[in-house]
Amino acid sequence: MTSSRPFNFAPGPATLPEPVLRQVAAEMLDWHGSGMSVMEMSHRGKEFGSILEAAERDLRELLAVPANVRILFMQGGGLGENAIVPMNLSRGGKVDVVVTGSWSRKSAAEARRYADVQIAADIGKSHKIPTDWALRDDAAYVHVCTNETIDGVEFHELPQLANGVPLVIDVSSHVLSRPIDWSRVGLAFGGAQKNIGPAGMTMVFVRDDLLGRALNICPSAFNYETVAANQSMFNTPPTFAIYVAGLVFQWIKGLEYGGKQGLAAIEQRNIDKAALLYGALDASGFYENRVDPSCRSRMNVPFLLKDEKLNDTFLAEAKAAGLLSLKGHKSVGGMRASIYNAMPLEGVQALVGFMQDFEARHG
Amino acid sequence: MTSSRPFNFAPGPATLPEPVLRQVAAEMLDWHGSGMSVMEMSHRGKEFGSILEAAERDLRELLAVPANVRILFMQGGGLGENAIVPMNLSRGGKVDVVVTGSWSRKSAAEARRYADVQIAADIGKSHKIPTDWALRDDAAYVHVCTNETIDGVEFHELPQLANGVPLVIDVSSHVLSRPIDWSRVGLAFGGAQKNIGPAGMTMVFVRDDLLGRALNICPSAFNYETVAANQSMFNTPPTFAIYVAGLVFQWIKGLEYGGKQGLAAIEQRNIDKAALLYGALDASGFYENRVDPSCRSRMNVPFLLKDEKLNDTFLAEAKAAGLLSLKGHKSVGGMRASIYNAMPLEGVQALVGFMQDFEARHG
Incomplete structure (x- = not known):
C-alpha cells in the first residue's frame, strides 16, 4: 500500500494509519446510520457503548491481557499519570524508580509529591540501561519507562523483580508495538498519541489486587478503583479518541x-x-x-x-x-x-x- | 440552513454544528496542505501552534475575556476539575459551595478531600435557586455551578460577592451560550462536550492573582500556574479537541x-x-x-x-x-x-x- 501523503516522523502526536483516517472522515456526519458523529453521541447511549466495548475487547485480545488485569480508558495524559500512579499505588510509602531517560526522570520527580522516592539506578550519560538496581523490598512499586521517547532507549525484556514488588511500566511510546509479558507487570499505562490515536486519551492496565489503595487526596475521576467499577464511565471519557483508538486496534488486527x-x-x-x-x-x-x-x-x-x-x-x-x-x-x-x-x-x-x-x- | 440529519438532544457529548463536522471531515487527511491530519501533528510544531493561538484568540474575543484572565486548555474533564480547582485554590482552607443541583453537589463532595467545605445554600427540592447564602469572609473561594445540566437550573445573573471572596463558576454546560460578567469571576471552568467540541478538553479561565496557590499534592499537569506558564503546553494538550473547538469558535463568530x-x-x-x-x-x-x-x-x-x-x-x-x-x-x-x-x-x-x-x- 503506497500513500500520496508525506511521511511524518513526529514523536507524538504522530502519524496514524491512512485507512483509519479515511474511515473517520467518512463516518464524521453519520456513524453507522445513527445520524450522529461519534463526537456528538452521549457516552451513556448504546451506540458509544458498543464502540467502547469493542475497543476494550480488541485491545485485550491484541495484547493478550489476562482476566485479572483491568483496562481503563481515562483522561489526563501520560504526564498526568506520573502523579495519578503514585496517588493510587504508593500508599504514601516507598517508590523505587529506574531512570533511563527524560521520562522516567520526570516520573520520579512527580512521585516525590506523594512518596519516598529512591532512584534505583540511573542511566546517566551512558546510553545503556544499567543492570545493577538498588531495590527496596518494602517499596510499594518499582517504576520503569519501557521506551524513552526522547532518548531512544527501550527495554527489550521486562525485568523480573525477585522481591515480588509490583512493577509499573510507562508504555506510552511503544504500546502495541510488541507483546507485553503480563506475568511481570502490576500496572502499565500510556498516553494514546504515539501508537494509538489522538492526544487526550490515557490507557491504564491495572492488576485487580492493586485497586483500592488510593490516597484520600486522589481525585475521584483519577481513582482506578472508581474508574474500574464504572467501566471507564465514572466521568465522560474521551469518546472520540476511544473511537479512533478502536479503529486503530482493528487495523492492527487485520495487518499482515x-x-x-x-x-x-x-x-x-x-x-x-x-x-x-x-x-x-x-x-x-x-x-x-x-x-x-x-x-x-x-x-x-x-x-x-x-x-x-x-x-x-x-x-x-x-x-x-x-x-x-x-x-x-x-x-x-x-x-x-x-x-x-x-x-x-x-x-x-x-x-x-x-x-x-x-x-x-x-x- | 436545514439539515438532513436527525436532531440530537443529547446532554453532552452533544450535537455540533454541521458545517464544522464537514470541515473536520474534509481536512482529515491533509490540514491546510500540511500533509497531516491535525491528530498527527506534533503539538510543538508551527501548524498546531497556529491552531492553538487562533482558538485562544477567538475564545478570548467571543467572551471578551480581560487581559488579566488566563485561558488554559487542559485535560481531565469537568469532573476532574472538581478536584483540580480546590487543589489549586483552596490552600487547604475554607470553601463555600452553593448547591443548586447534582453537579454542584458533586463539586462539594470532591472539594472535601482538600478543604473545609460549607454548603452556603442548598436548592433541595425547591427547583428555585436560594437567595440566602451563608458565606464566610475567610473562605478561599465560593463555588457555583452556573448551569445544572441534570436539573435544568441556570443563573441568569452572576452573584456579586460583597465580601471580596473569589467566585468560581462551573460553566461546563452553558459556556459560550451567553456573555460572562468577568468583573464578578475569579475562575471559570468547563468541559468541552456540551457547547464546544469533543469530550476530553477542559477550559479554565483564571485570574492572574489566583495563580501560584496550589497545594503541593497538585499534579504538575494540573497546576494552573505551570500550565499557564507553558501556554497550555506543559504536557501534550488534547490537540484534536482544541482544533474542533477552534472551528466552533469560528462558527459562532460568523453566525447571524x-x-x-x-x-x-x-x-x-x-x-x-x-x-x-x-x-x-x-x-x-x-x-x-x-x-x-x-x-x-x-x-x-x-x-x-x-x-x-x-x-x-x-x-x-x-x-x-x-x-x-x-x-x-x-x-x-x-x-x-x-x-x-x-x-x-x-x-x-x-x-x-x-x-x-x-x-x-x-x-
Missing part, C-alpha cells in the same frame, strides 16, 4: 506482514524498520546513534549529523522530499525519526534513501 | 441571527429556542417543567409526561420522527431536551411540533 498477522505482524514490521534505519546509521561515518545496541528503541531513533552545521539544511531538504518532523528533541539535539506502528516500511526506506543521498552530496 | 452576530446572535437564538420550548410546556396540561421561571436553563430543559406510562412510547416515536436522545437523566426521570448552541431553531420547532402531535394523539 512477513507471513504474520496482527500484533506479531506489526512487531515484525517494527523490527525490520528499526534494523533498516540503525543499519544505515551504523554503516555511515556521517550519522551517529549513540544508544547501546542492547537497548535501542524500535520506535524512536535519535541520531546526530557529525557536522551539526548541516542540521538545518538536512531538515529543509528532508521536508522538501516529503519527510516531515525529523528535528530532534531540544534536550538532545540533532535528529529523531519516530517510526511508530503506523509508519510503513516504505517510509523508512524513503528516509534511508534520502539520508544516503544527503551524505553523498554533503559528506 | 435576529440582526445580531457572534455571541449576541447565539444568545438571542438560545433565548428564542428556550422561550419556544418552555412556552409549549407551560401551555400544556400534558407536559410539565418544574423549575422556577426565574432560573430555568436555556440549555437543558427537563420535562415530565404527566402520565409516565407513556414515556417509552414518547421516546420511541420521537426517535422515529428524527428527534434523538430525549431520555431524562436517571436521577430525575422523564425527558430532557438539551438545546445547546449547535441546536438550530428548526430543531426546537420540530420537537414542539412533535410534542403537540403526540399530546393530540395520546392526551
Whole structure:
C-alpha cells in the first residue's frame, strides 16, 4: 500500500494509519446510520457503548491481557499519570524508580509529591540501561519507562523483580508495538498519541489486587478503583479518541506482514524498520546513534549529523522530499525519526534513501 | 440552513454544528496542505501552534475575556476539575459551595478531600435557586455551578460577592451560550462536550492573582500556574479537541441571527429556542417543567409526561420522527431536551411540533 501523503516522523502526536483516517472522515456526519458523529453521541447511549466495548475487547485480545488485569480508558495524559500512579499505588510509602531517560526522570520527580522516592539506578550519560538496581523490598512499586521517547532507549525484556514488588511500566511510546509479558507487570499505562490515536486519551492496565489503595487526596475521576467499577464511565471519557483508538486496534488486527498477522505482524514490521534505519546509521561515518545496541528503541531513533552545521539544511531538504518532523528533541539535539506502528516500511526506506543521498552530496 | 440529519438532544457529548463536522471531515487527511491530519501533528510544531493561538484568540474575543484572565486548555474533564480547582485554590482552607443541583453537589463532595467545605445554600427540592447564602469572609473561594445540566437550573445573573471572596463558576454546560460578567469571576471552568467540541478538553479561565496557590499534592499537569506558564503546553494538550473547538469558535463568530452576530446572535437564538420550548410546556396540561421561571436553563430543559406510562412510547416515536436522545437523566426521570448552541431553531420547532402531535394523539 503506497500513500500520496508525506511521511511524518513526529514523536507524538504522530502519524496514524491512512485507512483509519479515511474511515473517520467518512463516518464524521453519520456513524453507522445513527445520524450522529461519534463526537456528538452521549457516552451513556448504546451506540458509544458498543464502540467502547469493542475497543476494550480488541485491545485485550491484541495484547493478550489476562482476566485479572483491568483496562481503563481515562483522561489526563501520560504526564498526568506520573502523579495519578503514585496517588493510587504508593500508599504514601516507598517508590523505587529506574531512570533511563527524560521520562522516567520526570516520573520520579512527580512521585516525590506523594512518596519516598529512591532512584534505583540511573542511566546517566551512558546510553545503556544499567543492570545493577538498588531495590527496596518494602517499596510499594518499582517504576520503569519501557521506551524513552526522547532518548531512544527501550527495554527489550521486562525485568523480573525477585522481591515480588509490583512493577509499573510507562508504555506510552511503544504500546502495541510488541507483546507485553503480563506475568511481570502490576500496572502499565500510556498516553494514546504515539501508537494509538489522538492526544487526550490515557490507557491504564491495572492488576485487580492493586485497586483500592488510593490516597484520600486522589481525585475521584483519577481513582482506578472508581474508574474500574464504572467501566471507564465514572466521568465522560474521551469518546472520540476511544473511537479512533478502536479503529486503530482493528487495523492492527487485520495487518499482515512477513507471513504474520496482527500484533506479531506489526512487531515484525517494527523490527525490520528499526534494523533498516540503525543499519544505515551504523554503516555511515556521517550519522551517529549513540544508544547501546542492547537497548535501542524500535520506535524512536535519535541520531546526530557529525557536522551539526548541516542540521538545518538536512531538515529543509528532508521536508522538501516529503519527510516531515525529523528535528530532534531540544534536550538532545540533532535528529529523531519516530517510526511508530503506523509508519510503513516504505517510509523508512524513503528516509534511508534520502539520508544516503544527503551524505553523498554533503559528506 | 436545514439539515438532513436527525436532531440530537443529547446532554453532552452533544450535537455540533454541521458545517464544522464537514470541515473536520474534509481536512482529515491533509490540514491546510500540511500533509497531516491535525491528530498527527506534533503539538510543538508551527501548524498546531497556529491552531492553538487562533482558538485562544477567538475564545478570548467571543467572551471578551480581560487581559488579566488566563485561558488554559487542559485535560481531565469537568469532573476532574472538581478536584483540580480546590487543589489549586483552596490552600487547604475554607470553601463555600452553593448547591443548586447534582453537579454542584458533586463539586462539594470532591472539594472535601482538600478543604473545609460549607454548603452556603442548598436548592433541595425547591427547583428555585436560594437567595440566602451563608458565606464566610475567610473562605478561599465560593463555588457555583452556573448551569445544572441534570436539573435544568441556570443563573441568569452572576452573584456579586460583597465580601471580596473569589467566585468560581462551573460553566461546563452553558459556556459560550451567553456573555460572562468577568468583573464578578475569579475562575471559570468547563468541559468541552456540551457547547464546544469533543469530550476530553477542559477550559479554565483564571485570574492572574489566583495563580501560584496550589497545594503541593497538585499534579504538575494540573497546576494552573505551570500550565499557564507553558501556554497550555506543559504536557501534550488534547490537540484534536482544541482544533474542533477552534472551528466552533469560528462558527459562532460568523453566525447571524435576529440582526445580531457572534455571541449576541447565539444568545438571542438560545433565548428564542428556550422561550419556544418552555412556552409549549407551560401551555400544556400534558407536559410539565418544574423549575422556577426565574432560573430555568436555556440549555437543558427537563420535562415530565404527566402520565409516565407513556414515556417509552414518547421516546420511541420521537426517535422515529428524527428527534434523538430525549431520555431524562436517571436521577430525575422523564425527558430532557438539551438545546445547546449547535441546536438550530428548526430543531426546537420540530420537537414542539412533535410534542403537540403526540399530546393530540395520546392526551
